[in-house]
Amino acid sequence: MSTVNRIMRAVQEWLPQVRNQMSRAEVELAPHLRGNEKLLTALTNMINDRIVGRVRVPEPSDPLVCKSMLARDRELQWLLARLEFIYRSPVDTPGSDAEQP
Numbered sequence: 001m002s003t004v005n006r007i008m009r010a011v012q013e014w015l016p017q018v019r020n021q022m023s024r025a026e027v028e029l030a031p032h033l034r035g036n037e038k039l040l041t042a043l044t045n046m047i048n049d050r051i052v053g054r055v056r057v058p059e060p061s062d063p064l065v066c067k068s069m070l071a072r073d074r075e076l077q078w079l080l081a082r083l084e085f086i087y088r089s090p091v092d093t094p095g096s097d098a099e100q101p
Helices: 003-019 024-033 037-056 063-088
Strands: none
Touching: 024 037, 024 063, 037 063
């Protein structure tokens, strides 16, 4: 096996461990959210209402304001994905001190 293949294999084995780590705040939230469908639904509805509320606002003419609005919406979409991940996470998911990007 070539050096490149060994490196690629090592990275492929390492990536799932990094992706599935939770921040300290997510680890603290996990026992409350994991398996609690009502809480997940309530949080998801609240965040989706916020996204829909921003859609109803007229589009600003300033490109920087548009860009910041899009960034906030992407962040809320990321938050929804993380909530879903935490909800479905196994009990022994490893934690991390680092904030997730």
